[in-house]
Amino acid sequence: MMKTRKEYQITAKSIGQHKKGYIRKRLRESWQLYILLLPGLIYLLIFMYGPMYGVQIAFKDYRVSKGIWGSDWVGLKHFITWVSYPKFWTLIKNTLSITLYGLATFPCGIIFALLLNEIRNSRLKKTVQMITYMPHFLSEVVVCALVLLLLDMNNGPINNLIELLGGKRIHFMGLPGLFSSVYVLSGLWQNIGWNSILYISALSGISMDLVEAARIDGANRFQTILHVYIPGIVPTIVITFLLAVGGIMSLGYTKILLLQNNMNIEVSNVISTYTYNVGILSGQYSLSSAVGLFNNLINIMVLLLVNGIIKKVSDTSLF
Amino acid sequence: MNKKKRQISAGRRHVAAGDRLFLVIVYFAVFLITFCCVYPLYFTVIASFSDATDLYSGKVNLLPSGFHLDAYKEVLKNNSIWRGYANSIFYTVGGTAVNLFLTVPTAYALSRKRMFGRNFLMTLFVITMYFGGGLVPTYILYKNLHLTNTPWIMLISGGLSVYNVIVTRTYFQNSIPDGLYEASRIDGASEFLIFGKIFLPLSKPIIAVITLYYAAGHWSSYFGAMIYLANSKLHPLQLVLRKILILNESAIQNIEDAASQEAALSILQRMELSHVMKFALVFISSAPMIMIYPFVQKYFIKGVMVGALKE
Numbered sequence: 001m002m003k004t005r006k007e008y009q010i011t012a013k014s015i016g017q018h019k020k021g022y023i024r025k026r027l028r029e030s031w032q033l034y035i036l037l038l039p040g041l042i043y044l045l046i047f048m049y050g051p052m053y054g055v056q057i058a059f060k061d062y063r064v065s066k067g068i069w070g071s072d073w074v075g076l077k078h079f080i081t082w083v084s085y086p087k088f089w090t091l092i093k094n095t096l097s098i099t100l101y102g103l104a105t106f107p108c109g110i111i112f113a114l115l116l117n118e119i120r121n122s123r124l125k126k127t128v129q130m131i132t133y134m135p136h137f138l139s140e141v142v143v144c145a146l147v148l149l150l151l152d153m154n155n156g157p158i159n160n161l162i163e164l165l166g167g168k169r170i171h172f173m174g175l176p177g178l179f180s181s182v183y184v185l186s187g188l189w190q191n192i193g194w195n196s197i198l199y200i201s202a203l204s205g206i207s208m209d210l211v212e213a214a215r216i217d218g219a220n221r222f223q224t225i226l227h228v229y230i231p232g233i234v235p236t237i238v239i240t241f242l243l244a245v246g247g248i249m250s251l252g253y254t255k256i257l258l259l260q261n262n263m264n265i266e267v268s269n270v271i272s273t274y275t276y277n278v279g280i281l282s283g284q285y286s287l288s289s290a291v292g293l294f295n296n297l298i299n300i301m302v303l304l305l306v307n308g309i310i311k312k313v314s315d316t317s318l319f
Numbered sequence: 320m321n322k323k324k325r326q327i328s329a330g331r332r333h334v335a336a337g338d339r340l341f342l343v344i345v346y347f348a349v350f351l352i353t354f355c356c357v358y359p360l361y362f363t364v365i366a367s368f369s370d371a372t373d374l375y376s377g378k379v380n381l382l383p384s385g386f387h388l389d390a391y392k393e394v395l396k397n398n399s400i401w402r403g404y405a406n407s408i409f410y411t412v413g414g415t416a417v418n419l420f421l422t423v424p425t426a427y428a429l430s431r432k433r434m435f436g437r438n439f440l441m442t443l444f445v446i447t448m449y450f451g452g453g454l455v456p457t458y459i460l461y462k463n464l465h466l467t468n469t470p471w472i473m474l475i476s477g478g479l480s481v482y483n484v485i486v487t488r489t490y491f492q493n494s495i496p497d498g499l500y501e502a503s504r505i506d507g508a509s510e511f512l513i514f515g516k517i518f519l520p521l522s523k524p525i526i527a528v529i530t531l532y533y534a535a536g537h538w539s540s541y542f543g544a545m546i547y548l549a550n551s552k553l554h555p556l557q558l559v560l561r562k563i564l565i566l567n568e569s570a571i572q573n574i575e576d577a578a579s580q581e582a583a584l585s586i587l588q589r590m591e592l593s594h595v596m597k598f599a600l601v602f603i604s605s606a607p608m609i610m611i612y613p614f615v616q617k618y619f620i621k622g623v624m625v626g627a628l629k630e
Contacts (some may be wrong), residue, residue, distance in 0.1 A: 300449055
């Protein structure tokens with residue numbers, strides 16, 4: 001039977017009504033859950049979406065008296081200022097070189113987990129784990145203080161050791177060339193144990209049958225690591241590595257600001273510390289917001305790229 | 320036949336010898352890494368008890384020189400350290416309470432499939448993990464709300480970590496059987512009742528994990544306080560530490576009337592004392608974390624695992 005156009009319209013309308021009724025019913029059914037959600041949602045909207053609303057000052061000349069909404073639009077002025085800033089490339093280079101250096105220490109956690117996995121004495125293993133996780137719980141300020149104290153030119157034990165071995169005392173914090181090493185290696189010190197946790201648990205998930213089989217085939221311990229243990233934890237490695245790559249431009253400022261001084265400022269000034277210096281210290285709110293937005297957008301692009309690669313090489317992806 | 324057997328056993332012996340060498344290397348490497356991890360902590364402790372002059376001239380390396388409590392005595396005299404300690408405890412306890420109030424019910428609601436608009440709301444939360452306003456817009460917001468330079472900002476800023484919401488939500492979804500929820504629904508229990516009487520008691524492990532993560536975050540951060548709190552009476556311990564340990568402000572109290580004190584110190588003695596006090600300060604400020612750490616480490620480790628498993 002053929003339906004007329006009018007009949008179609010009527011059915012469409014009633015479906016619409018149905019749908020409205022359905023939505024209303026579902027909303028009514030969920031009200032208790034909405035109340036539970038409310039504190040978190042209100043916080044999210046005010047304190048996390050609020051600043052996103054404020055990001056528009058990157059395209060405006062923000063005046064405190066005029067407010068965020070009332071300030072005048074200036075288009076891409078602040079972005080152009082930022083890109084044509086004489087030290088633009090220096091900042092990018094500093095940011096990238098410190099993060100890439102950090103990324104280069106990525107295998108350390110894996111190697112440590114593999115070494116620990118060879119220790120059969122479980123009490124010794126537990127003790128080692130407990131000791132090596134400990135630095136992870138120190139605050140950034142304390143870690144940086146230890147860096148300054150241990151590397152002290154006059155009485156730091158590291159320099160005492162260097163002198164004992166016949167070397168010359170090194171002014172670690174005064175040499176720009178050593179800044180990234182100090183930054184990255186102190187991070188490695190703090191987190192090597194902690195970063196091995198995931199690999200240790202992945203290693204303990206590998207079937208002993210596989211290990212036994214390799215041993216019977218005549219593989220020694222080193223070959224067992226190469227051919228059984230490492231292939232067994234590759235999925236874990238892939239995910240953690242891509243996550244690390246995803247954060248390549250999001251180098252934090254809190255630790256760098258603590259280690260920064262007049263002698264290393266040339267290499268320790270990175271994009272995030274620049275947003276802090278320009279925004280909070282010099283009060284150039286709009287310019288700082290533009291730099292922050294620029295950095296955030298690059299981060300998102302890197303993350304999407306990384307996610308695309310993950311999807312291609314494995315079944316899992318970040319989102 | 321016999322010859323072949325001998326060959327195999329010779330091969331085995333060869334492997335065993337190689338393994339023994341390999342194990343020696345393994346043990347040596349593990350020992351070296353462990354030593355490197357523990358030495359700075361060990362050095363802090365021995366330095367803090369050592370003779371100030373010996374420490375300052377670099378004579379303390381592996382063993383303490385004497386047993387002196389002067390540094391601790393002097394540190395404990397410093398009011399700003401005590402005040403910082405009290406402030407930090409307040410910010411940590413209060414801030415963590417706010418965190419839990421904002422995180423746990425939200426995670427519960429987002430874990431219920433029957434909540435209408437769940438995917439949309441979830442997306443709203445997840446977006447903030449990748450995109451945010453950034454430093455200055457956040458700063459302006461807090462300023463406009465007149466929260467800067469009040470203690471409340473330390474409880475409110477960073478009030479919600481979407482990462483922790485996801486971890487908690489995953490736990491609610493995967494570790495508590497659906498049947499329990501459905502049965503309670505059929506019995507007519509309200510969502511509030513189910514959340515409070517069934518889910519909360521069953522999720523102690525995950526709540527312990529996120530409580531620790533939040534608390535550790537509050538205890539160790541300095542940056543928020545640095546940009547939001549101008550009034551030094553409100554400063555948390557980490558900011559006081561930064562002043563003394565990083566910016567090299569002397570922790571010796573009452574520099575002005577030092578001369579009037581009975582034991583007036585020379586400039587060199589002052590420098591030596593300030594130096595050893597830094598170690599005492601590191602020890603005093605890190606002791607709570609390091610002391611409770613052995614008891615709670617399994618929860619932290621569990622947190623790493625749960626985080627890795629998310630979806």
